[in-house]
Amino acid sequence: MDAPAAEFAVREAGVHSESGADRCLTAVVPLDALLPADSPRVAGEDPRHVHALAQLDARLPPIIVHRSTMRVVDGMHRLRAARLRGDDRITVRFFEGSEADAFVYGVRLNTLAGLPLSPADRTAAAERIIGTHPQWSDRLIASATGLAASTVASLRRRCAGSAQVNARTGRDGRVRPLNAAEGRRRAVALITAKPHASLREIADVAGIAVGTARDVRQRLRLGEDPVPKKLREAESRTAADTSMALRATPVPSAPVTTGGEQPLPNLRRDPSLRFTEGGRALLQLLSAHAMGGERWQRLVESVPAHRTAMVAQAARNCAEAWQRFALELERKGA
Incomplete structure (x- = not known):
């Protein structure tokens, strides 16, 4: 257990299966032990929503806190409502993972429940996730931010500093190459060099699916272009x-230097x-x-x-x- 959380009596809470996050634990912690959220909300919290929550008699759900930093991931409105009521402790659920993953988790929760994120909030969050998770597909980022995949693709093109990757992970967890044509050409080179290679071997070396390797081999036998027209x-x-x-x-026109x-x-x-x-x-x-x-x-x-x-x-x-x-x-x- 990390030092900031060592004083708390932590009890097992099971897996928070809603988003594929790591194992989460719940605890009752002092408000002063928590750091403000690295929030996706561009304008910060809504004071009216905070007051509305503070007036509720029902117990609010635990807020989500990044375990290693004690920074709020989701629930700043509930935290501020607790302060407004004069509470000195609050129930939290600990998130285990990196800070970048914690931000994504917070964005995902805010798209599923609570006060909705504004279009500007979702856009800013998507731009940040493109930078921290460049290997994620447009659809995967879209599912986390509540944007359309086409919007994420447009944002990615505008993000000049985004890292270049050769493959991306989709919503189903599968990794797919960005340039499928290149994988097919690698398969052609391998088939030419090793005509009797198995489809599995071709697929592994070329970085393509076995079905794609089969299609490439069949196209070569028929004298067709191994790269389909659409690719x-x-x-x-x-x-x-x-x-x-x-x-x-x-x-x-010339190298830039800081001096003359x-x-x-x-x-x-x-x-x-x-x-x-x-x-x-x-x-x-x-x-x-x-x-x-x-x-x-x-x-x-x-x-x-x-x-x-x-x-x-x-x-x-x-x-x-x-x-x-x-x-x-x-x-x-x-």
């Missing part, structure tokens, strides 16, 4: 959207870097990335449409690696 069209639309986004994004002086020319003249193996390798890498806007644009135009997403992800991975490198240098120099 090719969807792939073309995605590539076109990515290409338009790249063209719409301005490319800086470009550091690379000075680094190139530094003997401590020029005359050591590691220093020369570092200067070569820095020089390769210190390109002007025209060269960057030529590289953008050289990427074929069907590889834009993959190259973009590779570029992001490189950028993240350089960012970690910069942070390590700053810590070293601190």
